[in-house]
Amino acid sequence: xxxxxxxxxxxxxxxxxxxxxxxxxxxxxxxxxxxxxxxxxxxxxxxxxxxxxxxxxxxxxxxxxxxxxxxxxxxxxxxxxxxxxxxxxxxxxxxxx
Numbered sequence: 730x731x732x733x734x735x736x737x738x739x740x741x742x743x744x745x746x747x748x749x750x751x752x753x754x755x756x757x758x759x760x761x762x763x764x765x766x767x768x769x770x771x772x773x774x775x776x777x778x779x780x781x782x783x784x785x786x787x788x789x790x791x792x793x794x795x796x797x798x799x800x801x802x803x804x805x806x807x808x809x810x811x812x813x814x815x816x817x818x819x820x821x822x823x824x825x826x
Contacts, residue, residue: 733762733777733809738790740800742772748818750794751786755816758782762810765819776816777809 738747743766751764755776760783762776776786790802 730780731777731809732780732783733807734783734804735807736774736790736802736804738772738799738802741798743770745796746794747772747797752816752818754789755786758785760786760816761813762816763819766821
């Protein structure tokens with residue numbers, strides 16, 4: 730059974746390798762989706778795959794890489810995106826003045 734989640738991670742999660750670690754973990758679990766920084770300092774993730782594997786990634790989101798400090802993870806089950814074929818990192822968002 731396929732599960733998809735959309736999550737926002739808060740804390741010290743930018744400039745610490747969080748997106749790269751998320752992509753590596755997701756790919757090792759066989760998940761597809763994406764991760765990106767959000768202009769407000771959070772990281773946003775969309776991931777889908779087998780239920781247990783998605784749940785493992787959500788658990789990893791709480792820990793993150795060693796240099797991160799995660800203070801919160803807000804995640805919701807969402808509809809899968811069946812067009813995705815890989816797990817990728819979006820470029821950093823443009824900062825507005």
